[in-house]
Amino acid sequence: MTTTVRNGARIGVRIGVMYDRDWAPEGLPGFAREVEALGVDDLWVVEDLGWNGGVSAAAVALGATERLRVGIGITPAPLRSPALLAMELATLARVFPGRLVSGIGHGVREWMTAVGVAPRSPLALLEETITSVRALLRGERVELAGREVRLDGVQLVHPPAEPPPVVAGVVRPRSLELSGRVADGTVIAEGHGPREVESARALVTKGGAGPDHTLTVLAFTCVDDDPARAAETLRPHTEGQAAWLGRPAEEVFTVSGRAEDAADRVRELTAAGADTIVLRVAGAEPVRQVEAVLGALGR
Known part of the structure; x- marks a missing residue:
């Protein structure tokens, strides 16, 4: 991990890499082994409609590696039964103890509508899903007659001895407060810079998060000796994210440019409160780019 100083304390910051949804699934095992060999702390996989299944991708990555922590970012609550999700996560957590992080979020509204699972209350569904999944992973018998989730005495036969962290992938203020109230951590989407990380920390704290609540920040990355070329490579990503976030493309935060520039952006996010x-x-050559960032960070 990279070590920095925040509020007078030395903090170990995890550096992870995403296996992009556009990359072929059969390339995941080899990629996971390569980044593990570089010393990366985390590999995060994606569950987006029509691309890959997050739980199956996590299983592939865990099975291909020995040390790497694998994060699922994120499973959409409307698409997943809390009972089935807890069963899947418990299996992975028992076979690969201490190496799994489960992200759960609202899901993209249009995608959830496309498959007929859009909830009446996204906030209620997310809270009830996270609360029940965490309870099931602790081995509890869950009775819940909620607004969106119903569980009638469900209990896992094989709960993990070490329940994996369940984190919420959310963006808006009410959802961030909810994450602080019910989740072990928060996943912050690509494009958010230091000011937004600080704001997210304040909102999850307002919701009730304690000091152990983690912030995981995803960041578009391109490392190139020519910063203008790096920006051009990222342009389709930053423009698409800008439309989703409702801001100009030039305000979409990236970890990019020369390796030293990218490392400085990592340090800015760390100073703002990012834990991962x-x-x-x-x-081109994503593993080489990751290696360059790690080198500039002194890893």
Whole structure:
């Protein structure tokens, strides 16, 4: 891990890398082994409609590696039964103890509508899903007659001895407060810079998060000796994210440019309160780019 100083204390910051949804699934095992050999702390996989299944991708990555922590970022609550999700996570957590992080979020509204699972209350569904999944992973018998989730005395036969962290992938203020109230951590989407990380920390704290609540920040990344070329490589990503976030493309934060520039952006996110920074690499030779960032960070 990279070590920095925040509020007078030395903090170990995890550096992760995303296996991009556009990359072929059969390349995941080899990629996971390569980044593990580089010393990366985390590999994060994606569950987006029509691309890959997050739980199956996590299983592939865990099975291909020995040390790497694998994060699922994220499973959409409307698409997943809390009972089935807890069963899947418990299996992975028992076979690969201490190496799994489960992200759960609202899901993209249009995608959830496309498959007929859009909830009446996204906030209620997310809270009830996270609360029940965490309870099931602790081995509890869950009775819940909620607004969106119903569980009638469900209990796992094989709960993990070490329940994996369940984190919420959310963006808006009410959802961030909810994450602080019910989740072990928060996943912050690509494009958010230091000011937004500080704001997210304040909102999850307002919701009730304690000091152990983690912030995982995803960041578009392109490392190139020519910063203008790096920006051009990232342009389709930053423009698409800008439309989703409702801001100009030039305000979409990236970890990019020369390796030293990218390392400085990592340090900015760390100083703002990020506990894990996950690089979503675009362009040629992504493993080489990750290696360059780690080298500039002194890893």
